[in-house]
Amino acid sequence: MKNISVIGSGTMGNGIAHVFAQFGYSVSLVDISANALEKAIATIRKNMDRQVSKGLIDEAEKTASMERIKIFTSLEDGVKDADLVVEAATEKIDIKLDLFRKLDKYTPENCILSSNTSSISITKIGAVTERPDKVIGMHFMNPVPVMKLVEVIRGYATSDEVTNQIMELSKGLNKAPVEVNDYPGFVANRILMPMINEAIYTLYEGVAGIEEIDTVMKLGMAHPMGPLQLADFIGLDVCLSILKVLHDGFGNPKYAPCPLLVNMVEAGYKGAKTGEGFYKYTPGSKELVVSERFK
Numbered sequence: 001m002k003n004i005s006v007i008g009s010g011t012m013g014n015g016i017a018h019v020f021a022q023f024g025y026s027v028s029l030v031d032i033s034a035n036a037l038e039k040a041i042a043t044i045r046k047n048m049d050r051q052v053s054k055g056l057i058d059e060a061e062k063t064a065s066m067e068r069i070k071i072f073t074s075l076e077d078g079v080k081d082a083d084l085v086v087e088a089a090t091e092k093i094d095i096k097l098d099l100f101r102k103l104d105k106y107t108p109e110n111c112i113l114s115s116n117t118s119s120i121s122i123t124k125i126g127a128v129t130e131r132p133d134k135v136i137g138m139h140f141m142n143p144v145p146v147m148k149l150v151e152v153i154r155g156y157a158t159s160d161e162v163t164n165q166i167m168e169l170s171k172g173l174n175k176a177p178v179e180v181n182d183y184p185g186f187v188a189n190r191i192l193m194p195m196i197n198e199a200i201y202t203l204y205e206g207v208a209g210i211e212e213i214d215t216v217m218k219l220g221m222a223h224p225m226g227p228l229q230l231a232d233f234i235g236l237d238v239c240l241s242i243l244k245v246l247h248d249g250f251g252n253p254k255y256a257p258c259p260l261l262v263n264m265v266e267a268g269y270k271g272a273k274t275g276e277g278f279y280k281y282t283p284g285s286k287e288l289v290v291s292e293r294f295k
């Protein structure tokens with residue numbers, strides 16, 4: 001494989017493009033928003049500068065990697081020579097199904113189509129294409145250049161050959177791929193989201209405050225970040241939508257989202273990206289300050 005097309009240039013897409021370019025692949029980065037593409041290139045350059053200053057790559061490698069990335073607002077142009085597509089567009093089922101129908105039409109017939117979705121069924125995505133055996137999940141973690149894990153998700157119809165190719169390719173990116181089957185939440189979010197939800201219930205029921213809950217999990221369980229801070233970092237809207245996928249997918253009330261989470265999302269307090277969730281975020285400050293609403 002030589003040519004990789006990354007669809008969506010947001011938080012995840014720019015990180016995925018960064019890693020493939022760093023490891024020598026030609027990358028076509030596609031987004032419907034020209035502005036998002038410009039921002040992505042600036043972010044990749046800044047993150048590569050950081051790698052240079054840490055001695056992880058040198059200036060020549062940075063320049064060569066940046067030159068391997070081309071940007072496109074036309075999906076058709078951006079995927080026409082692709083050996084592999086990694087779709088990292090907005091987490092909405094309609095957007096993904098529409099994209100995969102088009103990808104099936106515009107890409108060469110041997111191209112593997114992967115999705116970085118956190119929660120949407122790979123089987124369902126594969127079923128809208130004529131090549132469900134070549135549709136697979138590549139669930140990278142944020143921030144992509146730093147995090148080692150790739151959760152490789154086999155849809156119901158994904159072939160062994162394609163799974164093995166994606167496992168090997170991920171190892172070649174210096175990642176640690178783990179193969180899992182396609183059930184709601186896969187493995188990562190099936191375990192993480194109920195923990196976050198339970199932490200929110202613990203707060204909601206007044207068992208303890210925000211700092212106390214996060215401290216118990218940090219110092220008692222050696223988690224690098226408490227579950228409430230992590231929820232803010234992931235985005236409370238994202239946590240809510242994944243919990244809904246688990247709840248709908250398994251039909252089990254244990255996955256029902258905490259009403260406090262629902263309220264916070266409806267009120268627009270979605271965590272770090274909106275400036276406030278369980279904590280309050282001030283641009284430029286790294287201090288962790290509990291939101292006034294919980295004092």
Ligand SMILES: NC(=O)c1ccc[n+]([C@@H]2O[C@H](COP(=O)([O-])OP(=O)(O)OC[C@H]3O[C@@H](n4cnc5c(N)ncnc54)[C@H](O)[C@@H]3O)[C@@H](O)[C@H]2O)c1
Binds near residue numbers: 007008036116142
């Ligand atoms: N943010 C995370 O921590 C994280 C972690 C793992 C997986 N994911 C998954 O990665 C995917 C992307 O998430 P994100 O956080 O990078 O989102 P984001 O909102 O930062 O970026 C999404 C990008 O997709 C673009 N887009 C929307 N529709 C498009 C289309 N039809 N064609 C091309 N581009 C389109 C948007 O313009 C935007 O730039 C989602 O499926 C999400 O579930 C996110």
